[in-house]
Amino acid sequence: MSDPAVSAFSRRRFLNASGGAVLAPAILTSTGSLLAEKKADSNETLKIGLIGCGGRGTGAAAQALGADYNSKIVAMADAFDTQIESSIKNLSASFPDRVDVKPEMKFTGLDAYQKLIDCGVDVVLLATPPGFRPMHLTAAVEAGKHIFCEKPMAVDAAGYRVAQAAVEKAKQKKLNLVAGFCWRYATSRIECYKRLHDGDIGDITGILATYYSGPVKVMPPAAGRPAGMGDVEWQVRNWYNFSWLSGDSLVEQAVHSLDKICWAMKDAPPVSVIGTGGRQIPAEDGNIFDHFHCAYEWEGGLICQITNRQITGCHNEVADVIHGTKGRLVIGKGPAPYIDGEKRWRWRGEEKNMYDLEHQALFNAIRKGEVINDGDRMMSSTLIAIMGREAAYTGQKIMWKDDAAEGKDKKSDRAPLAILASQQDLAPDNLKFGDKFVPTPMPRPGVTKFV
Template identity: 40%
Template sequence: MKKDWTRREFLKAGSVAVAGALAGVPGRVLADEDGRPIRIGLVGCGSRGTGAVEDALAADPNVHVVALADLFVDRARSCLRYLRTLRLGRELHPGVRVHEDRCFVGFEAYRRLLDVPLDVVLLATPPGFRPIHFEAAVAAEKHVFIEKPVAVDPAGVRRVYLAGEKARERGLSVVAGTQRRHHSGYLETVRRIREGAIGRILGARCFWNQGGLWHRKREAGWSDMEWQVRNWLYFDWLSGDHIVEQHVHNLDVVNWVLGSVPLRAVGSGGREVRTDPVFGNIYDHFAVDFEYPGGIHVLSMCRQMEGTDGAVGELVTGTEGRADPGGWIDGARPWRFEGEVPNPYVAEHAALLASIRRGEPANEARQVAEATMTAILGRHAAYTGEVVEWDALLASDLDFSPPRYEFGDLPVRSVPIPGRS
């Protein structure tokens, strides 16, 4: 029987319930009484993956990093070199236990890593690979830290959603890299908003506007595949475009505050500054109007252009005030968050590891899949220039996957043109 891919299907299990379940998890967790370390492996040895390992080591004093996997040998080696410099006090960190024979390279490296005895897999490759790796990790019965976004197209979102259900059935923990869900200021402010601190919510704005990012010059001998993966930010099948790769954080907060996902979206966007072919086929700006249940509209903006105003955040307006979900409320009941804010990048790993030690599985797969799909909805609205319905897009056959995962020729899709795409 075909799965009913609708908003109702996404929401029926209560996507916002998990957010509060881990609110009491401290910034660090205690080791098992028997002293058994939690063994972790990393898939994706770039800066985010390397940082995720460092955060996990900071979150729990009894974690061992035992295996690394990456498409490229230079990335795996640089990650290992860095990890071997980490210190705990005056000594080299005892949690770094990776031997060279457990550094795996290539398109199948993740499978070889999953054959290693370990408990947790950190998934931090470019997002286009995420659904494949998540499915494999769950099938191997590993707990998972899954970086955002978790897919780049509806086909990938569906795969993550189903794998997340399997993880739940098997008692596996899944925690996502949407760190605002583990930020004490956000946790308390969102709780107050949802309890009526600004009255009935009328609408919201969210934005991630900044300058440009890095790119790597193509080297002699690089195939199309290697060039694109090493410059993954700029190709739709790898990053999903920056509205998906980056702005997903803000859209996740909006979904969290509203307790829902959007019904539909209409938007615009384009490629005004980053027009050189080195920047692949993505846009450099988006503006999207998301419509949520109850007639609530959310204005979303994101931009990556040098020399422009930078702003990152969310604002929610209600009948009795307005709020920044990150820490303040103005209006009938003004309030400011003044508590401590443990590093949320560490706190998300503390939540994952604590859930494993307590035998109380956490599962954030659904909520991060919703956030990813929300961003994909906005992107598709801008790419096409049409009003795009959530249900129709989620059920569609839109799939950015390359025909083969191998080094070689890989033509770049044309930059989308609204009205023609």
């Protein structure tokens, strides 16, 4: 029988990767200070490759260079060459001696990721639209690279399984895998959740997380599409507006807030979720919602809610309010997190940049011969976000797993809608930029079916 993870990966390839030997990561012997050398030019220099050269990718590359002073950006891959040149220009302004991307190390196209992975880099930064993340993560792990993987890690159940299989292989290979769920590395948040788990507000009775902002990337009118541009290129250039590429706003952006809910719940998955959502901003193209509200139920009946919106002219807020039997923890309402209740507390420490800290953790682990693997929690948070999105898309109550199939619930004759049993695969197969492709239509709760 074939490996389902391998089959899913094969189905989700866009183009056949070019041949070439897979190169092992460099053997590192130095455990000295990362600040020892301001200029990267030794045998211990870590070679970094960036896959996805937009704003987030360029930011991740800058943070990687800031985390390890004996490292260089030596390769870049993106669907578009203009993104690569813009990224090099921006990074070179801050790191003129440590951005050394020769012409033959600039890879473009939908298969560019594999060419970069095969070119001899030690560390790979994954920052493309998340629809590509499962196959990029799989390829990087197969090649034995240390990885920074931006969130989310998948946009559908098929991608989740592919990426989860890569996580397991990364564990076997003892590769470092740091997730872009940056709040897990924030100084004040680490202290918040330690106090929460130590019982400073008692037992959790409920959580409300908000993620209110303006639109991330406005979909241009269809008339703005250049003549002759294929469907796939048009959609990739406007990736945020298509669920097969972004996963929608709940999965691509508000997943940060869901990850914090999961952190509070010690990364145990929920039992079920009900949700609602829709689109208020008219768009001729695209298939994503601009607002969601999801209520997740955990074991014992605890309800945790997340609500997000991306509409201009509305109240903006990113906050977490965690209620307990002895008080409440409030994050995001004011400059510092605080606890109201029996054990009053307010964060007064130094808040370091969480984006820097996640890269420092990655490069310190590489230098010291240690292993960090954020894989299990990053995949759980990703799938929980997909679960909520599907509840809102379909208007149905979605379960985490099918207890009836496991013999735990014989009472119901109806097959439950379980995210772990989902067969959804939003990614097109073997498409090229010039191809025609019609993505799934705008979801209609009560009409759209759970797959």
